[in-house]
Amino acid sequence: MSxxxxxxxPQEESLFEAPPMAEQERMCEAILFATAEPxxxxxxxxxxxHGCDAAEALVHLRKRYEGRGVHLVKVGDAWAxxxxxxxxxxxxxxxxxxxxxxxxxxxxxxxxxYHQPVTRAEIEEIRGVSVSRGTVDQLLEMEWIRFGRxxxxxxxxxxxxxTQHFLDHFGLENARDLPGLKELRxxxxxxxxxxxxEMPQMGEGDEDLNEETExxxxxxxxx
Amino acid sequence: MSxxxxxxxPQEESLFEAPPMAEQERMCEAILFATAEPxxxxxxxxxxxHGCDAAEALVHLRKRYEGRGVHLVKVGDAWAxxxxxxxxxxxxxxxxxxxxxxxxxxxxxxxxxYHQPVTRAEIEEIRGVSVSRGTVDQLLEMEWIRFGRxxxxxxxxxxxxxTQHFLDHFGLENARDLPGLKELRxxxxxxxxxxxxEMPQMGEGDEDLNEETExxxxxxxxx
Amino acid sequence: xxxxxxxxMGQIESVTDRMAAEALIVDVDGYEGPLxxxxxxxxxxxxxxxxxxxxxxxxxxxxxxxxxxxxxxxxAADYLVMAAWLAFLKSRLLLPPDPTEEGPSGxxxxxxxxxxxxxxxxxxxxxxxxxxxxxxxxxFFARGLPEDVxxxxxxxxxxTLLDLMQGYARIRTRDEFRPYAFDREALFTLEQALERMxxxxxxxxxxxxxxxxxxxxxxxxxxRRRSATASTFAAALELTKEGKVELRQSEVFAPxxxxxxx
Numbered sequence: 001m002s003x004x005x006x007x008x009x010p011q012e013e014s015l016f017e018a019p020p021m022a023e024q025e026r027m028c029e030a031i032l033f034a035t036a037e038p039x040x041x042x043x044x045x046x047x048x049x050h051g052c053d054a055a056e057a058l059v060h061l062r063k064r065y066e067g068r069g070v071h072l073v074k075v076g077d078a079w080a081x082x083x084x085x086x087x088x089x090x091x092x093x094x095x096x097x098x099x100x101x102x103x104x105x106x107x108x109x110x111x112x113x114y115h116q117p118v119t120r121a122e123i124e125e126i127r128g129v130s131v132s133r134g135t136v137d138q139l140l141e142m143e144w145i146r147f148g149r150x151x152x153x154x155x156x157x158x159x160x161x162x163t164q165h166f167l168d169h170f171g172l173e174n175a176r177d178l179p180g181l182k183e184l185r186x187x188x189x190x191x192x193x194x195x196x197x198e199m200p201q202m203g204e205g206d207e208d209l210n211e212e213t214e215x216x217x218x219x220x221x222x223x
Numbered sequence: 224m225s226x227x228x229x230x231x232x233p234q235e236e237s238l239f240e241a242p243p244m245a246e247q248e249r250m251c252e253a254i255l256f257a258t259a260e261p262x263x264x265x266x267x268x269x270x271x272x273h274g275c276d277a278a279e280a281l282v283h284l285r286k287r288y289e290g291r292g293v294h295l296v297k298v299g300d301a302w303a304x305x306x307x308x309x310x311x312x313x314x315x316x317x318x319x320x321x322x323x324x325x326x327x328x329x330x331x332x333x334x335x336x337y338h339q340p341v342t343r344a345e346i347e348e349i350r351g352v353s354v355s356r357g358t359v360d361q362l363l364e365m366e367w368i369r370f371g372r373x374x375x376x377x378x379x380x381x382x383x384x385x386t387q388h389f390l391d392h393f394g395l396e397n398a399r400d401l402p403g404l405k406e407l408r409x410x411x412x413x414x415x416x417x418x419x420x421e422m423p424q425m426g427e428g429d430e431d432l433n434e435e436t437e438x439x440x441x442x443x444x445x446x
Numbered sequence: 447x448x449x450x451x452x453x454x455m456g457q458i459e460s461v462t463d464r465m466a467a468e469a470l471i472v473d474v475d476g477y478e479g480p481l482x483x484x485x486x487x488x489x490x491x492x493x494x495x496x497x498x499x500x501x502x503x504x505x506x507x508x509x510x511x512x513x514x515x516x517x518x519x520x521x522a523a524d525y526l527v528m529a530a531w532l533a534f535l536k537s538r539l540l541l542p543p544d545p546t547e548e549g550p551s552g553x554x555x556x557x558x559x560x561x562x563x564x565x566x567x568x569x570x571x572x573x574x575x576x577x578x579x580x581x582x583x584x585x586f587f588a589r590g591l592p593e594d595v596x597x598x599x600x601x602x603x604x605x606t607l608l609d610l611m612q613g614y615a616r617i618r619t620r621d622e623f624r625p626y627a628f629d630r631e632a633l634f635t636l637e638q639a640l641e642r643m644x645x646x647x648x649x650x651x652x653x654x655x656x657x658x659x660x661x662x663x664x665x666x667x668x669x670r671r672r673s674a675t676a677s678t679f680a681a682a683l684e685l686t687k688e689g690k691v692e693l694r695q696s697e698v699f700a701p702x703x704x705x706x707x708x
Contacts, residue, residue: 029292030306031313033256034593047313047595069252081589083253088585090250090270094257096583104478110573126565128481129524169582179575189568195558196550200524200531257587306593315596324605326613332605333614350617365603393607402611 018051021060028057038078038168074173076164085171099142105135109144113166113178115190117148117159122192136160144169241274244283251280261301328358332367336389336398340371340382359383367392480528483507485563495564500556501539504532535559632669634661639677640684647691653703656682656693 018024027048032039045054058079062072065081073082083091101109108131111123123131139145148161162175172178184190241247250271254262268277281302285295288304296305306314324332331354334346346354362368371384385398395401477483487506488498511529514521538552580586643659656678664674682704685691692705 026290026292026307027310027313030310031292033293033304033589034306034314034595036588036592047316067249069249069254070256081256082582083257083587084249085580085586087250087253088580088587090254091257091587093270094259094583094587094590106573106577107569110576111569113576114569114572126562126569127478128562128566129479170576170579171582171586172579178572179579180572184568184572187568189565193558193561195562196554199555199558200527253587257590259590303591314593315598318597319600319602321602321604324603324609328603329605329609329613330617333610334617336610337614361603393610395607 019049021057024048024052024054024057025060027052028054028061032072032079032081038075038080038164040078073171075168076174078164080168102135104132105138108135109139112145112160113162113175114181114184116161116175117151119151119157119159121157242272244280247271247275247277247280248283248287250275251277251284255295255302255304261298261303263301327355328361331358332362335368335383336385336401339384339398340374342374342380342382344380480525481562481566483510483525485566488563495560495567498560498563500559501536504536507532632667632673634664634670634674634677636677636680639674639681643678643681643685647685647706650691650704650706653694653705655701656704657701
């Protein structure tokens, strides 16, 4: 008992050496198989024995599952096991009937994904109509979008960004992997070009709504 | 539809050749991963393309997962993927909650520290109340106290002493280093003013001390 | 049967055209605003949106609005706003630029409208591509049999040396041990002041110096007087806030006077 405390840390470390990498890989595999939601390397590591390097083990594991019926995919800064998309046809039984999204909701989602962080006014400017509260609520409820930082423009409007859940759902590692993003940017179509004067402003009707949502949201912002 | 039943099986097989075994293995893997319940080879096969042999694919798959973090196990006559039993500890998340020792435990510990070696009867006499078994057990379990020598008095009662662990925790070299009451008061750590009407038990030395502190406080207060 | 009729008539082209024209009118509610309608109209030009003729588009839009009016269809205000603006744009595009005129030129406005249409079109295509991707729960799947992570809560008890010493002192002094604290005898608390004043304001019909509310025994000793004055003043503010009394002061450093309200 007293011996342990008398000696400095180095000895302790040698007592609890990190398991070999193959074993660490097994551990990551077990943890990932057990969870349905994406889980960060940090969280995985926290559950592994002291001294493990989850990030490295995950790289090995990902390679091991290449071409298999189940893949290790990266979702934002988290990881998850997912069945290979080409085998979807086997899973009719597992298919969950998703709520059919309205055209407005789909377009709003796409605009948020490609233009994020984007304010409600900017979405309205792009779609040319006001965005109904229900549309945004639906996307928030599905956890496909969330509030981002406030914009440093007059009124400090809230912005919307897509979530990890969104990335997971559409099999994206990163919001930068959105299809056609580069081309759209190159074509200048993701720019926020202010209209020259004397143009009718699109979808202005929702001022009060903005104010309403603005309150109480500050807590939701990271940093 | 009606065509299928009119023609005999052989022709159909040649039309839809079963995928290679590696592919069948992938399919089983994906189905097993995604299903919420154990699933029989027959059910798996029913979901695979015509001509597949799920039973054989499962044998290969089981082999593939041998020694991995996840195993393919048979549950009754169904199959399921399960994390390897030796990794069960990863499925636990330990949270340590630190709580303050109860007043009874602190007082008992204090008496043991100041009076060691001390018997239970002596502790009770000093505290004026009986010492519950749970309190002593808790301190023993924390390894802050241990049994000392038996006292050479009638009944040869066991005594309690504090441990090295205790000294380490409190940063003491020796139990004799514990400051005495007088020192505590002199250090200004303790105030010793009893509520009115309960003076009789006070030690003599307390009177002047009170005056002392009172003076000091008045000064502080006037500034 | 009906297919045969179409073929016989040999007018498929004109029928679909007619149906499209009707759809435009009947489905006016189906459009998501003027921009959406403009985008639909632009398709009849069958050119790259970058090369679109905004003038032609403006004319198409205005014709559409005229037709809708002829059919006595209710058009939302923003459709009419857009119609007015496009009429204005049309005149700007047709007339030679007036150098004295302020603001953006007709070409600039037209270019921005074309940009808006192109951007909306691009977002429509992007959303179609997004929804066309493999989706979780449809094309690929998560673990069907997730295992729960059991949370083990371990309680660790702790104490400090001070706890220990205080515990011992408590026993040795028969429980009459308190941690070091200020002597509170010279204190007159806000609660005490409030309680005292609540009892007394009933009598304060006329303006009275709040100094007269200091309790007995708190006026001679400076420390006690200071504490009582502060608390009484705070209590007076509190009662003013509650609307029970009024406070006044004739000049800086003059006595504060208090009177019952109502």
